[in-house]
Amino acid sequence: MVGVTQAVDNVALVPAYLAAGTAVLVLLADLLVARRGVTMAVVATGAAATGLGAVLVGLDGPRRTFCVGTACSYQATGRTALVGCLFALLTLAVLALSAPLLRAGEAPSGEYCFLLACSMTGGVVLGAAGDLITLVVALETLTLPLYVLVGLRRRSVAGTEAALTFFVVSVVATAVTLLGAALLYAVTGVVHLSALGAALAAGPTPPEPPLAVVAVALVVLGLVFKVAAVPFHAWAPATYDGAPVPIAAYLSTASKLGGVVALLAVVGAGPGPAAVPSAPTAPPAAPVVPTPLPTEVTGPVLAVVAVLTMAVGNLVALRQRRMVRLLAWSSVAQAGYVLAPLGALAGSAGRTPEALDAAVAAAVAYTVFFVLLELAAFAAVVTLRPVVADGGEIADYRGAARRRPWVGAAFVLALVGLAGLPPGFAGLFAKVVVVRSLLAGDAGWLAVVVALNAVVGLAYYVRVAATLYAPEPAVTRAGDEAAAPPTPTDPAAPAAPAGGAPVSGPAALRPGWAVVAALAAATVVAIVVGFAPQLVLDVAAQ
């Protein structure tokens, strides 16, 4: 260490302060006022302030702090602003979706809101992480509250089971990442992402090739857990289905976004301008702009992971009968599409600086489109279900779009967007961006794999969409009930009488305005970026 005291750029840290302050305020508000409305208002205001702060700091230009020499642990860039803003908005949306749950007293609102704010803090810091330690700590701050949130519902065995599954798998994955990080430190002696690439490349032509390769692979595989990609995907369906639906929405959007950001930080150029000036003198064997981890290793690993994730996610989703499980498996498949552009790094043509930038921008853009559509889909599920019920069977949604045409239309739009077809133009452009970056990176085979997977994906999305518009069942399909996997016990879910009442129950069970507002906002934004995708492409390319 150079000195004991450092000059800290507090402006760069404003979003993190705001997020952490929100968490503290929530705790205090819950303790002193102890009113649900106040607690929720504090989180909502805090999240909005965090998002606004992230944008304002981002507009001000790149900042860095906690530096040792040229390497910094905290780098606030345009992408940091995007990530911070997204986390804040997702927290806001999930809070809105949780309103009926908290109003019904299903979960203690003080703890719930505090944990949500903590998780947001992790996400906001994650976007700025400049070294491996900050990265892992931020990612764990993001994930840790979720273990509790998943199991926080009162009187729910399924929630506890889900939380335990999530916890065990997550701890293993974190251990794997940490082991990888430790080995990297052993090989190179640095933890800063900006120094790591040069250290790995410029070292005495890899000192311990097997060790470095193993370390890099371990870091990548551990991070892959957060995006729920194969082989660390099995927790996702069980956890999503057992968790309260709003938390499942948070897991599949914010938590996944965190995983993507972390992966991009180590695989791509990372946040902040990389050491461009040294490019001409770089050794010929190394990529021109050294990425934190060597793309020769991460590229093939990610290509394999992406292909497996897409294929497994889509194929298993075909057979799902429960709504949240289907969305979970589909979000596994979507993680494959997110990772696919990075798989282009496997080929030498994909490792040029331009191709790398294109791949990273494509992954970010896809993630933004996906998060939006996934949020809309989960918001529609929450809107269509009774207040405290879980996602239920897909058959329970039969005819739901006929009873509530606008909600049904929003749900179908989200599903079709996830499938990547018009009128879900946001999803269509997302697929175009990914395929385009793959072809630009000379990975045509991966582009074909992505394209073919989109066909498989449509098969189950269209099944759900058709169910929503199917005529009301005249007779209950006893066969389906018998063949379905055992339903986690949920006292609030009616046992599907003839007429399919479970989806839209009596008016008293109608979700509040907050849920509808979240659904409407997500849908409107999805439509807007569907017609003006350049907005997303611009922020993603920063």
Next chain:
Amino acid sequence: MTGGGDLTLGGVGLAATVGLPALGALVLALFPARLDRAARVTGTAFAAATLVVGALLAVGGSGDWFSYLPSSAGAPGVRPWHDLDLPWVPGLDLRFHLGVDGVSYPLVVLTALLTLLCCGSLLWRVPAPGRGRTLVALLLVVEVGILGTFLALDLVLFFLFFEVVLLPMYAVIAVWGDADRRRAARKFVLYTLFGSVLLLVGVLTVTTAAGTADLVTLTGGTGLSRGTQLAAFTLLAIAFAVKSPLWPLHTWLPDAHTQAPTVGSVILAGVLLKMGTYGLIRVAVGVAPEGARWAAPVLGILAVAAIVVGSLVCLAQSELKRLIAYSSVGHLGFVLLGIATLTATGFQAALIGNIAHGVITGLLFFLVGAIKDRTHTGALAELGGLRESTPRLAGLLGFAAIASLGLPGLAGFWGEAFAVAAAWQRGGALWTTLAVLAALGGALTAAYLLRLLRRVTHGPAAPAVLALAPNLAGAEVAVWGPLVLLALVIGLAPALVLGVAEAPVAALLEAIR
């Protein structure tokens, strides 16, 4: 040709051609459900306005569209009469670039006409589950996709419009179709999505290699290496072959056409398939001519196989609608054979074959729909003696069948004859053989259509047929009349289509040489 950016009257017309049906669908979506008939009337009015605007696209173009001048060196392979070029998503090289020329114009008019006729027939009668408002709105969305595909001069935009058609058509089949509609609709949507994702990869292969998605610039394959062209053509050809459909990728078609409601079948067979053949000419051949030359023999062989296999299958069909559906495979085989020859005659054959098939098969599906509505059966064995109970319907069916089998003087003749002639002119053992086989296939076409006529209109009267009233409804006459007329007019004056297509085909051939 107008310069990009500035808005001309033609540009406004192009935007209106795509925009009117979209606006119509939106208006219908906001209509209250109880005003079903008013909604259908409104939708039909939008379809009519689209036809008017689309037909007017021929007016006031750059003036040289009837000229026979050979193009000067360096001129682009696509010279639209009007065009509209607005930026949309620069990050994806996507521009909202529409244009119309002699290749696309007849198809645009045909699409607008068939949609109008379908909406008109829905004014009179809505198929089974009702809700005509939604059905009309979906037809208008399908029209947006088809018209956009024909008008797009930007590859990525072309792909977007190509995709727009999928889900509305799925809904049309899945909701208003026959007994086995769900399975047929799913098969349709997955099969054709398979085609269009390959189209996506193909389109982006071209645009990333060339750095632009502008079809005017790209036509002729300038700037693309041979390897890229072969890869791009393979992907694009498979994509369009699924849509067209080309044997052996045709298996979605019989199910979809048979199960779809009448209006769905008319749009499917009449114009939706043409997106494939049009794309093959304009995009696949235009952008990757090197690849087209390389793959032409394979394409030709598959096209002839489609003609022969399609005809043989038709000979064995016992269901009326399925027979008509399968006949599309054979007829599109002639169109694809014309394209595969890569000659002016072949392209002309393909273009007029497209139009003729759209008119005649559209009419056939309307007639078959009317017969099935009346008799509630499609089995040939139960339809004997139609001539005795409803002579007018039987007469129209006979007319359409004879037009379909390619009797000289009716529309179906020119496409088939020119395609065979083009293959013969190509010379060489392969193309001569293909020409002979295609001609034989033409004879088989005559055989199965005559068999159809013998079974349905002649023969002993079946009980289902005897009870029919002899009259046609006024609405039916109004809907079928234009198609009957067109089948005659195009048959007698093929120059209507060939004339407008001559200059653009010459320009295309010049560009891909």
